[in-house]
Every structure is written in structure tokens, then in C-alpha cells.
Amino acid sequence: MEISARNGLKGKVEEVTLGTVMANIHIKVEEPGVITAAITRESAEKLGLKVGDEVSAIIKSTEVIVGKEL
Amino acid sequence: MEISARNGLKGKVEEVTLGTVMANIHIKVEEPGVITAAITRESAEKLGLKVGDEVSAIIKSTEVIVGKEL
Amino acid sequence: MEISARNGLKGKVEEVTLGTVMANIHIKVEEPGVITAAITRESAEKLGLKVGDEVSAIIKSTEVIVGKEL
Amino acid sequence: MEISARNGLKGKVEEVTLGTVMANIHIKVEEPGVITAAITRESAEKLGLKVGDEVSAIIKSTEVIVGKEL
Amino acid sequence: MEISARNGLKGKVEEVTLGTVMANIHIKVEEPGVITAAITRESAEKLGLKVGDEVSAIIKSTEVIVGKEL
Amino acid sequence: MEISARNGLKGKVEEVTLGTVMANIHIKVEEPGVITAAITRESAEKLGLKVGDEVSAIIKSTEVIVGKEL
Numbered sequence: 440m441e442i443s444a445r446n447g448l449k450g451k452v453e454e455v456t457l458g459t460v461m462a463n464i465h466i467k468v469e470e471p472g473v474i475t476a477a478i479t480r481e482s483a484e485k486l487g488l489k490v491g492d493e494v495s496a497i498i499k500s501t502e503v504i505v506g507k508e509l
Numbered sequence: 510m511e512i513s514a515r516n517g518l519k520g521k522v523e524e525v526t527l528g529t530v531m532a533n534i535h536i537k538v539e540e541p542g543v544i545t546a547a548i549t550r551e552s553a554e555k556l557g558l559k560v561g562d563e564v565s566a567i568i569k570s571t572e573v574i575v576g577k578e579l
Numbered sequence: 580m581e582i583s584a585r586n587g588l589k590g591k592v593e594e595v596t597l598g599t600v601m602a603n604i605h606i607k608v609e610e611p612g613v614i615t616a617a618i619t620r621e622s623a624e625k626l627g628l629k630v631g632d633e634v635s636a637i638i639k640s641t642e643v644i645v646g647k648e649l
Numbered sequence: 650m651e652i653s654a655r656n657g658l659k660g661k662v663e664e665v666t667l668g669t670v671m672a673n674i675h676i677k678v679e680e681p682g683v684i685t686a687a688i689t690r691e692s693a694e695k696l697g698l699k700v701g702d703e704v705s706a707i708i709k710s711t712e713v714i715v716g717k718e719l
Numbered sequence: 720m721e722i723s724a725r726n727g728l729k730g731k732v733e734e735v736t737l738g739t740v741m742a743n744i745h746i747k748v749e750e751p752g753v754i755t756a757a758i759t760r761e762s763a764e765k766l767g768l769k770v771g772d773e774v775s776a777i778i779k780s781t782e783v784i785v786g787k788e789l
Numbered sequence: 790m791e792i793s794a795r796n797g798l799k800g801k802v803e804e805v806t807l808g809t810v811m812a813n814i815h816i817k818v819e820e821p822g823v824i825t826a827a828i829t830r831e832s833a834e835k836l837g838l839k840v841g842d843e844v845s846a847i848i849k850s851t852e853v854i855v856g857k858e859l
Binding site for chain 6 (some may be wrong): 722723724725726727728729730731732733734735736737738739740741742743744745746747748749751752753754755756757758759760762763766767768769770771772773774775776777778779780781782783784785786788789
């Protein structure tokens with residue numbers, strides 16, 4: 440199945456911490472990739488984003504889904 | 510200001526598409542980094558996640574924040 | 580109060596697991612409903628989405644809000 | 650690939666609306682399923698959630714990922 | 720209906736911008752309130768969060784739901 | 790670094806609860822501010838949102854990022 444979530448970064452699990460309800464997974468990403476961000480136009484203009492800009496893609500841990508070939 | 514969102518991947522803007530309300534930003538990420546995923550324990554166990562596993566960190570574009578030094 | 584979140588699926592709680600900070604709730608959904616997804620146009624085109632397609636609506640557990648009549 | 654996002658509801662696309670950056674997809678869900686919600690323990694206690702409660706699973710459209718067999 | 724999303728800030732709509740698929744709403748918040756953040760323990764420790772700290776609650780626009788009495 | 794997330798509300802930490810994986814932070818917000826919500830146009834029209842409306846900005850705790858000057 441192909442999914443609409445555009446950002447998939449390959450990596451290796453470095454650490455797994457299990458709580459009662461949640462788990463914290465550290466993934467070491469080594470391959471380069473492209474990240475797509477859908478932000479408001481207002482934000483893009485306020486930051487003056489243009490091709491070539493050095494930026495950071497910032498993601499809250501609770502938003503990351505983990506995929507694995509079983 | 511330091512923020513709690515743990516995942517910050519450095520990259521370069523490759524494409525900017527502006528709509529009326531939203532904007533789509535492509536960011537080319539080349540440096541390696543570590544991504545932290547907070548998932549349910551149920552999911553971690555169902556996937557059998559353990560150190561060394563090859564996985565993908567999957568992120569919906571609407572969840573990505575863009576940071577830039579102004 | 581009416582809210583902008585368009586997707587509300589009625590169901591019955593099947594399981595409640597309490598951690599220190601988080602709780603995991605299983606909800607059995609039996610009534611049919613309509614789910615609205617706001618995805619990037621790029622993703623819609625890459626998947627070639629069109630009326631009649633068989634698809635899955637995929638949602639991370641951390642994104643689900645629970646509502647209950649008190 | 651198996652993914653950690655636990656909630657996958659099967660349905661049929663009923664409507665596709667394309668904007669410049671975003672697209673709006675209506676998915677008619679007819680099969681019953683189980684939805685897992687990860688909420689704070691505080692919320693679970695405030696709502697007094699327990700097995701058998703009639704509840705709604707509420708999801709913002711921007712949080713829904715679409716999957717399709719290609 | 721009571722919902723599990725704990726953060727509800729009352730305000731007045733200042734601006735509405737409609738796109739084809741999305742809309743951008745500015746809400747002026749004047750009443751004080753309490754915001755609950757569920758972050759990873761790692762982040763809380765890295766920031767050294769403790770009672771009395773001056774902090775910012777940062778929220779991406781796509782994560783905000785709007786409620787209105789109809 | 791400036792970030793695209795438009796909503797930043799200043800406040801004071803009132804309570805910190807640590808779990809194994811997650812932490813729950815209560816932030817008392819006293820200064821007024823403007824919150825931007827990016828919702829679907831459908832939702833904006835269904836709620837009939839217009840300038841001057843009294844509304845609530847509703848945010849799930851897992852979506853809140855905490856920022857602090859270190």
C-alpha cells in the first residue's frame with residue numbers, strides 16, 4: 440500500500456524505551472532525503488522562504504510514525 | 510529559545526509552492542541525524558521494534574515546521 | 580458547541596489502559612461514517628486519487644480526540 | 650511495510666477537491682473497526698472513561714493519511 | 720459533549736481567509752487560561768522544566784481546531 | 790532561529806508530571822495573543838466563521854511544543 444504521507448526517512452533503531460502506554464524510539468537517519476512541509480502561506484512569507492535557503496525541518500516526536508518491513 | 514520538539518533536520522529549500530492559504534516547501538536533507546518517535550507501546554510491540562532494526566520514520570507534511578535563521 | 584474537526588466516529592470503549600501521563604483507549608466503531616482527509620495536492624496526484632477508489636484512512640493514535648456526553 | 654499508526658479504516662473515495670497546495674478527500678467508511686486513541690491520563694479521568702462508554706473518536710482532517718494499493 | 724482535548728482558549732475571530740481547500744482563521748485570545756502540553760520526558764529533562772519557568776506554548780496552525788456555539 | 794509555527798503563547802509552568810516516556814506540563818497563559826488556525830474551508834463554512842465571532846481555539850495536548858530560553 441502506498442500512503443499519502445510524503446516524508447519517509449530510512450534509518451536504524453538506536454534505542455527503544457517502553458512506558459506503560461507510550462514508547463520512545465530513537466532512529467538514526469543516514470541517507471539523504473527530501474522532506475515536504477505544508478505550512479501556512481503567511482508563515483512562508485514571514486520567513487521569506489525561497490529556493491536555496493538553509494532551513495531546519497522541525498518535527499514533534501508524537502507526529503512521527505514508524506514503518507518496518509515484517 | 511530552545512524548544513521541546515526533538516527532531517530538527519538541516520536542509521536546503523528546493524521548491525516553494527504558494528497557494529492562497531497554504532504553502533508547500535521541499536527541503537533537501539543531506540546531513541545525518543537522529544529522529545525520535547513517540548508511538549504507543551502497543552505499536553512498538555506489534556512491530557517488534559528493537560535496536561538495530563531497519564525502519565522508516567514517516568511524517569505527514571502538515572506536521573513539519575520550518576525553522577530559518579533570520 | 581460545534582467544532583471544526585470534521586471527523587467524528589461513534590463507538591463504544593472496549594479497553595482503557597492508564598499510564599502515568601498518557602492513557603490508551605480502544606474504541607469499537609460500528610456505524611458507517613465519512614472521513615475527510617486534508618492532504619497535499621502532490622500526494623493526491625501521486626496516489627491518483629479519484630471517486631470510487633478503495634482506500635484506507637490512516638490515523639496515528641496520538642491524533643485522536645475522545646468526546647463523551649457527560 | 651507495516652506501520653505504527655494503529656488506526657486504518659477502509660473506505661471508498663466519494664469526493665476529491667484539489668486546491669493549489671492542498672486536496673480535500675471524502676472517504677466513505679462502511680466497515681466496522683477499532684480506533685485507538687492516545688490521550689492524556691488527565692483527560693481520560695476527567696471524562697471518566699470506562700469500558701462500555703458511548704464515545705466519539707474525533708479527528709482533524711489534516712491528521713488523516715490516505716493509503717491506496719497501487 | 721465533553722472532549723478530551725484539554726486546551727480551549729476563548730477568543731474573537733479577527734480575520735478569515737478562504738482558499739480552495741483550506742481556510743486561515745485569526746483568533747484574538749484575551750482571557751487567561753491553562754495550556755497542557757504532552758511532550759516526551761526526554762524533552763522536559765533537556766529543557767530542565769520546573770514549576771515557575773517562563774516558557775512559550777508553541778502550536779502549528781494546522782493543529783488548531785475551532786469551536787463555536789451555533 | 791525563527792520558526793513557521795505561528796502560535797506562541799507566553800506563560801509560566803504550573804505543574805510538571807513525569808512518566809517513563811512522556812511528561813505532562815501545565816502552562817498558565819496570562820498575556821493576550823493571536824492564534825492562527827488552518828482548518829478546511831468546508832469547516833469554516835459549516836461553522837459560518839466571520840470576523841467578530843466568539844470562538845474557542847481547541848488544541849490537543851500532544852500537539853503543544855514547549856519553548857524556553859536557556
